[in-house]
Amino acid sequence: MVWDPRVWSLLVEALWETLYMVGVSLALSALFGIPLGVLLVITGPRHIRPNAALHNILSVIINAGRSIPFIILLVAIVPFTRLLVGTSIGTTGAMVPLTVGAIPFVARVVESAILEVEWGVIEAAQAMGATTWQIIVKVLIPEAMSGLVLGLTITAVSLVSYSAMAGAVGGGGLGDLAVRYGYQRFRGDIMLATVLVLVILVQGIQSLGDWLARRLSHR
Amino acid sequence: MAETMIRLSNVTKIYGHGDGQVVALRDVSLEVKKGEIFGIIGLSGAGKSTLIRCINRLEVPQRGTIEIGGRDITKLNGRELREARRGIGMIFQHFNLLSSRTVFGNVAFPLEVAGVDRAELRKRVKELVDLVGLSDKLYAYPSQLSGGQKQRVGIARALANRPGVLLCDEATSALDPETTKSILNLLRDVNRRLELTIVLITHEMNVIKEICDTVAVIENGQIVENGPVVEVFANPRTSTARRFIKGVLHTEIPEEIRQRKLIVHREGCVGKTVRISFIGQSAGEPVISSLIRRFDVDVNIIYANLDLIKETPFGSLIVEIVGPDDNVEGSLQYLADQGLKIEVLNGVGPTGLESAG
Ligand SMILES: Nc1ncnc2c1ncn2[C@@H]1O[C@H](COP(=O)(O)OP(=O)(O)OP(=O)(O)O)[C@@H](O)[C@H]1O
Numbered sequence: 220m221v222w223d224p225r226v227w228s229l230l231v232e233a234l235w236e237t238l239y240m241v242g243v244s245l246a247l248s249a250l251f252g253i254p255l256g257v258l259l260v261i262t263g264p265r266h267i268r269p270n271a272a273l274h275n276i277l278s279v280i281i282n283a284g285r286s287i288p289f290i291i292l293l294v295a296i297v298p299f300t301r302l303l304v305g306t307s308i309g310t311t312g313a314m315v316p317l318t319v320g321a322i323p324f325v326a327r328v329v330e331s332a333i334l335e336v337e338w339g340v341i342e343a344a345q346a347m348g349a350t351t352w353q354i355i356v357k358v359l360i361p362e363a364m365s366g367l368v369l370g371l372t373i374t375a376v377s378l379v380s381y382s383a384m385a386g387a388v389g390g391g392g393l394g395d396l397a398v399r400y401g402y403q404r405f406r407g408d409i410m411l412a413t414v415l416v417l418v419i420l421v422q423g424i425q426s427l428g429d430w431l432a433r434r435l436s437h438r
Numbered sequence: 439m440a441e442t443m444i445r446l447s448n449v450t451k452i453y454g455h456g457d458g459q460v461v462a463l464r465d466v467s468l469e470v471k472k473g474e475i476f477g478i479i480g481l482s483g484a485g486k487s488t489l490i491r492c493i494n495r496l497e498v499p500q501r502g503t504i505e506i507g508g509r510d511i512t513k514l515n516g517r518e519l520r521e522a523r524r525g526i527g528m529i530f531q532h533f534n535l536l537s538s539r540t541v542f543g544n545v546a547f548p549l550e551v552a553g554v555d556r557a558e559l560r561k562r563v564k565e566l567v568d569l570v571g572l573s574d575k576l577y578a579y580p581s582q583l584s585g586g587q588k589q590r591v592g593i594a595r596a597l598a599n600r601p602g603v604l605l606c607d608e609a610t611s612a613l614d615p616e617t618t619k620s621i622l623n624l625l626r627d628v629n630r631r632l633e634l635t636i637v638l639i640t641h642e643m644n645v646i647k648e649i650c651d652t653v654a655v656i657e658n659g660q661i662v663e664n665g666p667v668v669e670v671f672a673n674p675r676t677s678t679a680r681r682f683i684k685g686v687l688h689t690e691i692p693e694e695i696r697q698r699k700l701i702v703h704r705e706g707c708v709g710k711t712v713r714i715s716f717i718g719q720s721a722g723e724p725v726i727s728s729l730i731r732r733f734d735v736d737v738n739i740i741y742a743n744l745d746l747i748k749e750t751p752f753g754s755l756i757v758e759i760v761g762p763d764d765n766v767e768g769s770l771q772y773l774a775d776q777g778l779k780i781e782v783l784n785g786v787g788p789t790g791l792e793s794a795g
């Protein structure tokens with residue numbers, strides 16, 4: 220195998236595409252998933268805003284979302300993707316299924332992080348006359364912050380691997396590169412380099428997440 | 439008589455329903471005066487936490503009314519309740535501080551909730567942290583503080599919005615005796631300085647003895663005894679109260695003193711062992727010396743015990759009074775007339791006086 224300098228630029232370009240897809244879909248899924256997770260917790264029985272109906276509906280939708288295999292979601296929502304961003308291919312087209320798939324995941328991860336907040340602290344805030352909104356933004360989210368960061372780190376790692384899958388159906392990024400060059404053109408070196416970059420990327424994300432979570436924790 | 443700050447009338451709280459139903463409070467009525475420290479004591483599961491949590495409606499009772507400053511808290515809507523809660527501070531056994539905030543941030547929390555502006559907030563937080571003696575820990579996180587320091591933060595936080603009432607749910611139960619003492623002193627201090635009404639619950643009679651003016655004993659969800667602490671200590675009516683008191687006042691008479699026989703020292707002379715119990719000013723020595731002068735008897739002090747209930751001296755003295763029969767009887771009558779509670783531990787005492795059991 221001969222090392223081709225063009226491989227390098229291919230890799231860099233693919234890495235940027237992956238980072239772009241993962242970054243944007245992580246941000247968007249957090250934007251929708253965090254409020255959903257918070258709502259799921261506070262509407263639970265014996266929490267600050269119990270509402271069995273809403274709680275159960277959210278729970279069912281989230282479970283349904285999580286039980287659809289990503290590869291099926293990818294093709295199933297093509298019409299929706301086209302409607303939303305005008306295309307179903309390329310990095311932009313891949314971001315829609317990635318975000319949609321990650322929202323329920325984020326919601327569950329947020330739920331478990333927020334359930335970790337000590338009930339006594341929430342009750343103290345109630346005893347001080349805090350509103351539901353004040354409890355959410357001043358107690359639940361700050362107290363759960365390090366758990367939230369760890370949860371979003373897991374989400375980001377999953378998004379990296381899902382983005383590779385999205386790449387396989389024309390989404391660009393490292394997965395696309397591996398399939399197009401490594402598999403279809405028998406370029407073992409590119410395949411190997413891609414895998415290597417993915418491993419390093421995931422390690423990097425995890426370390427960054429762990430470091431941030433540790434910094435945010437004052438327990 | 440001071441005015442009433444908190445009045446509970448026929449409060450009943452039931453947890454669960456059907457077979458698993460627990461009646462945590464049964465028809466509880468009580469009254470807390472403005473500016474007093476009101477202690478509620480009871481064994482585990484008696485309903486103490488439920489009772490104190492009903493006062494700021496962290497628990498909603500099924501029946502009864504709870505008035506604070508004349509306002510029935512059970513009838514308030516959401517906004518009114520939040521408003522009312524800002525006037526009721528609360529501290530907790532496990533402190534319940536926000537681990538994500540520093541001391542400053544924790545004390546600032548209730549002020550933020552109440553919408554106090556930044557400048558006023560900073561000033562107020564500094565004052566409060568100063569009041570509880572933690573100025574050097576202003577930017578420490580709760581995880582860097584000891585239990586006693588955490589509770590000081592809890593107290594500063596509870597006082598932030600200048601409440602008229604402070605509720606203490608086992609505030610010292612997680613602390614060692616030394617720290618407990620300092621926290622109780624702080625509570626007594628803020629009670630006086632801020633004219634704060636304090637309701638505290640505890641399972642330690644020691645806490646009641648140190649700082650409370652009034653005590654209520656709760657058992658199986660009912661108030662079984664209620665009154666000024668010195669009175670309840672002097673005349674406990676229920677066995678529960680007696681058990682609690684026994685733990686903190688060493689009023690038990692040593693066995694060898696109990697066993698002393700009526701001694702005939704010489705012809706016509708008798709020696710009686712007498713326990714004199716006293717509360718407050720009518721204490722000790724002047725009575726004894728005037729007894730000796732008036733009745734020409736010898737008084738041997740056998741055993742003495744003095745304690746303080748809040749600031750009131752409380753204790754007992756066991757003496758042997760030796761002298762002619764009539765003089766001894768006369769001295770006993772004299773002691774009784776002084777308002778002292780006396781008990782003859784050997785022989786038979788004057789009529790109407792309790793004999794040692
Ligand atoms: N949330 C709840 N659900 C069901 N039962 C409860 C609940 N809280 C308290 N109880 C029951 O109510 C009774 C009174 O409880 P409470 O916590 O008021 O007692 P306590 O005097 O504070 O006890 P401790 O000293 O152990 O804290 C107990 O029998 C308890 O099991």
Ligand SMILES: [Mg+2]
Pocket residue numbers: 486487488608
């Ligand atoms: Mg309790």
